[in-house]
Amino acid sequence: SQKIEQNSEALNIQEGKTATLTCNYTNYSPAYLQWYRQDPGRGPVFLLLIRENEKEKRKERLKVTFDTTLKQSLFHITASQPADSATYLCALDRGNQGGKLIFGQGTELSVKP
Amino acid sequence: EADIYQTPRYLVIGTGKKITLECSQTMGHDKMYWYQQDPGMELHLIHYSYGVNSTEKGDLSSESTVSRIRTEHFPLTLESARPSHTSQYLCASSGLAGGPGTGELFFGEGSRLTVL
Numbered sequence: 001s002q003k004i005e006q007n008s009e010a011l012n013i014q015e016g017k018t019a020t021l022t023c024n025y026t027n028y029s030p031a032y033l034q035w036y037r038q039d040p041g042r043g044p045v046f047l048l049l050i051r052e053n054e055k056e057k058r059k060e061r062l063k064v065t066f067d068t069t070l071k072q073s074l075f076h077i078t079a080s081q082p083a084d085s086a087t088y089l090c091a092l093d094r095g096n097q098g099g100k101l102i103f104g105q106g107t108e109l110s111v112k113p
Numbered sequence: 114e115a116d117i118y119q120t121p122r123y124l125v126i127g128t129g130k131k132i133t134l135e136c137s138q139t140m141g142h143d144k145m146y147w148y149q150q151d152p153g154m155e156l157h158l159i160h161y162s163y164g165v166n167s168t169e170k171g172d173l174s175s176e177s178t179v180s181r182i183r184t185e186h187f188p189l190t191l192e193s194a195r196p197s198h199t200s201q202y203l204c205a206s207s208g209l210a211g212g213p214g215t216g217e218l219f220f221g222e223g224s225r226l227t228v229l
Contacts, residue, residue, distance in 0.1 A: 004155075034217060041118075043203050043220030044156070089156070091218075100146070100171070101218060105155040 003027065004104035006090055009108075010109045011051040014089055021075040021107045023105030032068055033073050038087045038106065048075075080111045116140050119177055119204050119221035122220065127133045127229050134224045136204035144207040145187040149173060149200050156203060162187055194228045201225050 005024045013019050023033070036044035050057040050066045050073070057064045063076040079081045080094050087108045091101040117138040124133060143164045148156040148171075159172030162181040176198070177191050187206075191198055197201065203223045207216035 014201040036218075041204075041223070041225070043222050044218070045220070049217060100158055100161055101171075102158075103148075103156040106154070 004090060004092060004102060006088075006104040007107040008105070009111060010108040012112065015081060015111055015113050017080055019077040019080050019084070019109055019111070020098075020111065021088050021090075023075065023104055026072050028071070028092055028094070029068075030094070031065075032093055034091045034101065035062075035064060035075050036089040036091060036103075038089055040087075044089055054112040067081050077109075079110075082111050082113050104106055117204065117206055117219050117221045119202075119224050122222060123225050125227045125229065128193075128195055129193050130161075131192055132191050132226070134202055134226070135184050136187045136205075136221055138187075138190070138206045138219070139185060140206060140208060140219065141184065142206035142208045142219070143184065144216070145181065146207070147171070147177075147179060147187070147189050147204045148203040148205065149175065149201055150223075160189065167219075171196060194226070196228045199226060199228050211219060 003026050007022055034049045035047045038044040048064045050064045052068055061078045075096045087106040089106045090104040120135045145162045147160040149159050150156045157173035158176040159173050160171055160179040164166045168179050168181055177189050179189050203224050204221045205218040207218050
């Protein structure tokens, strides 16, 4: 069956360091991959989208890589801040299915001052 | 700020009651979705709509039903709530600005339902 896996354990890092989150998938050939941020009790907020023909995408302190051979995406937050503390979700399309995304369970990030 | 709104944010009701969770968006998006999420778990798609009078069931079987009579409105209804329906329900919309299957989802704040 189709499956997305993210780091199940919470990630704790010191302010100013780079946080790296992993998203692995099996049995997919997604046309694109998205990352969302979710705060407790709130809806997810879109951060970045990367297409299958793109290796890397950047937005301010965020960087996403997409390796379709390894079936993996890495999500980096550089110069992390306590305000970056949240759960980060990886989501894949299913290829030509009109935007219905499948989500991973998310990785909780905690940035300590 | 996303222009998609869900009400109520929190609802505690007894078993057997009928409930409707409201979702409205002002972005003119054709595509709308309902996801269900339990604490610490992934979002599961339960319903989606590609436009007025179009509704389909998602991946996770749900006893809820939806309707899409107007573009901006996508309510979810449970005819007889049970404790197993306790969960967070998230509504989202997508405008697919980048072409088929490339649109980001805009989410509402969610409706947390507790059935006693």
